[in-house]
Amino acid sequence: TIHDLIFLRFPQFYNPLDVLIYKTKIRHACERADRIVAISKQTAEDVQSLLSTPADKIRVVYQGCHPNFKRTFTLQQLYAIKTAYRLPEDFILYVGTIEPRKNALLILKALTQLKTDIPLVLIGRATAYLKDIKKYADDNGLSNRVMYRHQVRFEDLPAIYQMAKVFVYPSFYEGFGIPLLEAIECQVPVITSQGSCFQEAAGPDSLYVDPNNAEALAHQIDNVLTDAVLR
Numbered sequence: 001t002i003h004d005l006i007f008l009r010f011p012q013f014y015n016p017l018d019v020l021i022y023k024t025k026i027r028h029a030c031e032r033a034d035r036i037v038a039i040s041k042q043t044a045e046d047v048q049s050l051l052s053t054p055a056d057k058i059r060v061v062y063q064g065c066h067p068n069f070k071r072t073f074t075l076q077q078l079y080a081i082k083t084a085y086r087l088p089e090d091f092i093l094y095v096g097t098i099e100p101r102k103n104a105l106l107i108l109k110a111l112t113q114l115k116t117d118i119p120l121v122l123i124g125r126a127t128a129y130l131k132d133i134k135k136y137a138d139d140n141g142l143s144n145r146v147m148y149r150h151q152v153r154f155e156d157l158p159a160i161y162q163m164a165k166v167f168v169y170p171s172f173y174e175g176f177g178i179p180l181l182e183a184i185e186c187q188v189p190v191i192t193s194q195g196s197c198f199q200e201a202a203g204p205d206s207l208y209v210d211p212n213n214a215e216a217l218a219h220q221i222d223n224v225l226t227d228a229v230l231r
Contacts, residue, residue, distance in 0.1 A: 001037040002026065004175025005046040006101065013101045027051055037061050039176045042197035062200070063176050069158045069185040081159045085149055092120045092221065093164035093188070095157070095179045096171070099127045103193075106170040108136050109214035111145060115222050118165065119145040123152050161186035166224045166231075169193070170211045177201040189224045189231050191217065 005026070011019045030036060030051050036058045038044035044060050047053045073081075081087075092111075096102045107120055122133075126148070137146045152160065161167065167183035169192045180202040183190050190206040192198045198208065207224070209216045224231050 001039070002030075002043055002047055002175075003039050004043055004173075005050050006173055006175065008050045009046065009173055010101060013099070030057075033057070035059060039063050040197040040200050042200065043175045063178060063181070065178070065181045065185050068154060069161070069182045071158050073159045073162065078159055078163060081156050082163060085152065085156070085160065087121060087147070087160065087163065088119050090118055090165050091147075091163075092118060093123070093161065093167050093183075094120065094169065095123045095161070095167070095182070096169065097125050097127065098122060098133065099129050101173060102169075102171045103211050104170070105129075105133055105136060106211060106214055106217060107168050108133060108140070108142055108146060110168075110218040110221060111142055112140055113215060113218035114225075116225060117145060118225065119147060121147045121149060121160070121164070123149045123157070123160065126150055157182070158186050161188050164188050166191060166221060168217070168221065169198075170209070170217060171198075172196075172211050174198070174201070180206070191220050191224065 007014045007019050007022045030053050036047060036053065038047055038058055038060050039062060041060055044058045047058055048055055094104050094107055098104055104122060111120060137143045161183055167188045167190050169177065169180055171193055173196045176197055180190055180192055190202050192202050192206055192208060193211040194208045207220045209220055
């Protein structure tokens with residue numbers, strides 16, 4: 001099973017030695033395997049083009065979503081979780097590793113252009129990229145609007161999704177993008193990136209923007225926040 005070949009598409013996001021090791025191992029595995037499972041059409045295309053693997057050797061099998069994200073919560077449970085994590089009444093949500101490839105900084109750039117002062121909640125493991133995000137927040141008067149929650153219990157995550165006004169995932173590239181599926185299962189409006197596998201994961205009822213265009217992202221966030229029918 002191959003989840004993605006991002007280390008070949010975007011080697012600048014990886015340690016060069018890791019890229020060499022991953023490439024050597026995965027090329028050997030593809031040559032020896034009788035059948036290769038790719039978790040999206042995008043990954044299947046990457047396996048063909050980047051590893052010269054015959055198309056008839058590959059099958060696309062989409063990923064599912066953990067049953068945890070189908071849970072419902074009482075108002076009392078939602079309030080308890082909101083209090084425990086000190087969450088605001090309304091917020092934009094991002095879930096995922098806070099690293100350059102996932103492009104969370106674009107959301108902060110969009111915040112400066114929104115028509116409202118709604119805050120942003122970032123959930124996920126931090127990397128050195130977090131320093132860039134915090135610096136941008138400090139430099140642009142956003143420090144009070146960006147909240148970082150690096151330790152969230154898996155059992156509580158669906159409730160946080162459900163309390164969000166909109167889920168934003170502006171990643172440059174993914175093999176699939178499970179947080180998109182989690183958000184959709186939690187019935188949260190989704191805005192994500194154009195290209196890659198995002199249309200496969202998020203489907204026809206999500207909104208898509210250029211992951212380099214903060215103005216376009218701000219426009220779509222404003223649309224979702226102000227249009228109840230669209231939401």
